[in-house]
Amino acid sequence: MKLEKLSKGYFKKFIIILVVVSIFGVIFINKSKAKYRVTQSIQVVSGEVNYKVPDLNVLAMYKQKTEGNTDDNNYESITDVPTSGYKVNAAKSYCTIVGNDNQLKDIPMEYKDGRVSISINKKGTKCYVYLDIDVQKTVTDLLTEIPKNHPNQGTPNFANMSCSSGCDDTTLGLFEAQDDFGTSYYFRGSVDYNWIKFGKVGNADIWWRIIRFNGNNTIRLIYAGTSTTSDAPAQTGASTQIGTSTFNSSRDYAKYVKYMYDTTKNSTIKQNLDTWFVNTSNLNVETQFQHIDTETGFCNDGIETTSQMQFPPYNRLYTTKVPSLKCDQSNLFTKTGSKGNNRLAYPVGLITVDEVSFAGGATGKNNQNFYLCTNRNYWTMSPGSSTGAFPDVFVLLSYGLIHVVNVDDATNGIRPVINLKADTQFKPDGDGTKTNPYEVVV
Numbered sequence: 512m513k514l515e516k517l518s519k520g521y522f523k524k525f526i527i528i529l530v531v532v533s534i535f536g537v538i539f540i541n542k543s544k545a546k547y548r549v550t551q552s553i554q555v556v557s558g559e560v561n562y563k564v565p566d567l568n569v570l571a572m573y574k575q576k577t578e579g580n581t582d583d584n585n586y587e588s589i590t591d592v593p594t595s596g597y598k599v600n601a602a603k604s605y606c607t608i609v610g611n612d613n614q615l616k617d618i619p620m621e622y623k624d625g626r627v628s629i630s631i632n633k634k635g636t637k638c639y640v641y642l643d644i645d646v647q648k649t650v651t652d653l654l655t656e657i658p659k660n661h662p663n664q665g666t667p668n669f670a671n672m673s674c675s676s677g678c679d680d681t682t683l684g685l686f687e688a689q690d691d692f693g694t695s696y697y698f699r700g701s702v703d704y705n706w707i708k709f710g711k712v713g714n715a716d717i718w719w720r721i722i723r724f725n726g727n728n729t730i731r732l733i734y735a736g737t738s739t740t741s742d743a744p745a746q747t748g749a750s751t752q753i754g755t756s757t758f759n760s761s762r763d764y765a766k767y768v769k770y771m772y773d774t775t776k777n778s779t780i781k782q783n784l785d786t787w788f789v790n791t792s793n794l795n796v797e798t799q800f801q802h803i804d805t806e807t808g809f810c811n812d813g814i815e816t817t818s819q820m821q822f823p824p825y826n827r828l829y830t831t832k833v834p835s836l837k838c839d840q841s842n843l844f845t846k847t848g849s850k851g852n853n854r855l856a857y858p859v860g861l862i863t864v865d866e867v868s869f870a871g872g873a874t875g876k877n878n879q880n881f882y883l884c885t886n887r888n889y890w891t892m893s894p895g896s897s898t899g900a901f902p903d904v905f906v907l908l909s910y911g912l913i914h915v916v917n918v919d920d921a922t923n924g925i926r927p928v929i930n931l932k933a934d935t936q937f938k939p940d941g942d943g944t945k946t947n948p949y950e951v952v953v
Contacts, residue, residue: 570629570637570638570640571588571638571639571640572588572589572590572592572627572639572640572641572642573586573587573588573589573639573640573641573642574586574587574589574593574597574642575597575600575641575642575643575644577644578643578644578646581600581602581603581643586641589642592622592625592626592627593625593642594624594625595624595625596644596645597622597642597643597644597645598622598642598643598645599620599621599622599627599640599641599642599643600641600642600643601616601620603641604616604620604638604639604640604641605618605638605639606618606629606631606636606637606638606639607636607637607638608633608635608636608637609635609636609637610635618630618631618636618638620638620640622640622642627640645939646939647936647937647938647939647952648936648937648938648939648941648949649934649935649936649937650724650728650729650730650933650934650935651728652937653724653730653937653943653949654696654724656942657685657704657943658684658685660704660942661684661685661702661704662684663682663683663684663685663686664681664682664683664684664700665680665681665682665683665684666682667680667682667686667699667869668680668682669832669833669834669868670832671873672828672832672834672868672872672873672874672875680700680871680873680878681700681880682699682700682871683699683700683701683702684698684699684700684702685697685698685699685702686699686869688835688836688869689726689836689837690725690726690836690837691726691836691837691838691840691843691850692725692726692727692807692850693726693727694726695723695724695725695726695836696723696724697722697723697724697836697866697869697870698720698721698722698723698870698882699869699870699871699881700870700871700880700881700882701871701880701881701882702882703882703944703945704942704943704944705720705721705882705943706718706719706720706721706735706743706943706944706945706948706949707719707720707721707730707732707931707937707943707948707949707950707951708948708949708950708951709732709799709802709931709950709951709953710792710793710794710799711737711792711793712737712791712792712793714739715737715738715739716737716738716739717734717736717737717792717794718735718736718737718738718743718744718948719732719733719734719735719929720732720733720735720882720883721943722862722866722870722928723836723866723869725807725930727806727807727933728933729804729806729807729930729931729932729933730930730931730935731807731866731928731929731930732928732929732930732931733862733883733926733927733928734751734752734753734926734927734928735751735926736750736751737750742945742946743945743946743948746882746885746945747884747885747886747887748885748886748887749887749924751885751887751924751926752885752887752889752924752925752926753783753787753791753924753925753926753927754783754924754925755921755922755923755924755925756779756780756783756890756921756923756925757779757780757918757919757920757921758778758779758780758890758904758918758919758920758923759772759778759779759780759918759919760779760919761918761919762901762902762917762918762919763901764902765813765897765902766902767902767918768811768813768822768894768895768897768902768903768904768918769811769813769894770809770811770844770860770861770892771811771844771854774854780861780890780925783925784857784859784860784861784925784927785856785857785859787859787925787927788857788859788927789857794859794929795857798953799953802931802932802935802951802953803858803929803930803931803932804858804929804930804931804932804933805845805846805847805848805855805858806845806846806847806848806849806850806851807845807848807930808838808843808844808845808846808848808850808851808855808860808930809843809844809845809860809861809863809892809928810838810842810843810844810863810865810892810893811842811844811860811892811893811894812824812838812839812842812863812893812894813842813893813894821896821897822893822894822895822896822897823839824863824864824865824893824894824895824905825894825895825896825915827865828864828865828868828874828905828913829874834864834865834868834869835865836865836866836869840852844860845858846858858929858930859927859928859929860892860927860928860929861890861891861892861925861926861927861928862883862891862892862926862928863891863892863893864891864893864905864913865893866891867883867891867905867907867913868913870882870883871883871884872884872907872911872912872913873912873913874912874913874914876912877910877911877912878911878912879910879911880911881911883907884907884909884910884911885909885924886909886910887909887924888906888907888908888909888916888922888923888924889906889907889923889924889925889926890904890906890923890924890925890926891904891905891906891907892904892928893905895915895916896915901917901918901919902917902918903915903916903917903918904916904918906923931951935951936951936952937949937950937951937952938950938952
């Protein structure tokens with residue numbers, strides 16, 4: 512430490528600062544030795560003043576050996592702070608003051624990013640910090656706790672999806688349906704326990720809603736806005752989407768209902784989604800991208816042709832009235848994997864109209880009482896038909912009605928959809944609500 516002569520004119524100021532430093536302080540330990548004594552000397556006009564920062568005698572740290580067991584013999588003394596995977600056991604951790612062996616439990620302690628911080632306001636403080644193994648939540652944990660904490664209400668009746676009156680659907684919960692990978696679990700109704708925080712746009716967190724747990728245990732998310740605070744963004748309005756766009760700027764042929772057409776050409780909406788994924792969000796950065804699934808894909812269930820025809824989603828919603836989570840593999844847009852067409856550069860897409868129907872949307876009635884309704888029109892990825900003058904694609908209208916719109920309509924919103932990997936882990940204290948969302952551990 513550099514030693515400097517202090518003039519008499521600065522001596523009083525030095526004493527005041529020294530007293531403040533000695534009485535109040537926050538200790539930060541970052542991979543440091545657990546037991547230490549720090550004494551520094553500053554040379555003054557008439558000698559030396561010795562002080563300790565901030566006069567701690569001993570800091571001792573202990574790490575849990577095996578998860579769950581909080582007996583004293585299940586902890587080992589450590590000299591380095593572990594970089595991750597632990598949390599402070601507030602019940603066991605404590606401090607004492609020199610000359611007083613009473614345990615003080617009200618001293619704030621925090622472990623974050625391989626760093627322990629302790630707030631103190633008395634000199635001669637001696638602290639003992641116990642770190643417990645921090646067990647993260649898995650996809651299986653979410654699938655276990657959600658039905659347990661939020662039992663289903665009612666049974667979906669998709670035969671009523673196009674009736675105009677007297678068929679209000681109040682079903683609510685997490686229900687089952689088959690997809691191309693197995694049993695999928697989808698959210699339906701006005702649920703408020705399917706919020707996730709993952710990724711950033713600038714300094715703002717990206718918030719998502721879980722559409723469903725796919726049959727391969729990946730998790731399908733739809734964009735729900737951003738926030739720079741702990742509060743969730745608005746559930747309705749323009750902030751729930753990344754902007755508006757045409758689906759395709761051309762509309763002369765049926766092929767323009769495709770996410771990609773003529774094999775290699777990108778639709779207008781795909782170009783906008785890719786640009787947002789790469790240039791606006793941080794989802795393409797390795798720390799985030801490693802959690803994004805590239806194999807489950809996005810269904811754009813329509814045949815590439817110039818003939819006049821109705822596409823499969825239209826038939827399912829208007830004729831058979833049986834939505835489906837299965838997809839013709841040539842129309843399943845993936846980046847990698849044994850299923851799908853492996854034609855994507857980036858693993859981002861849109862929701863399907865079948866998923867909107869499973870969630871509570873209908874073709875013959877308005878329903879604003881389900882979590883996907885945002886009071887804004889936005890695109891799905893599902894072709895409607897080409898039996899009219901121009902090809903069209905399904906949208907969810909602002910008042911909760913499923914409808915078809917010409918592909919060159921520029922007024923509809925874009926809500927990106929991604930899939931999280933099956934091995935994704937979540938912070939343990941989240942419960943999926945907008946006040947306490949699930950948060951991906953990155």
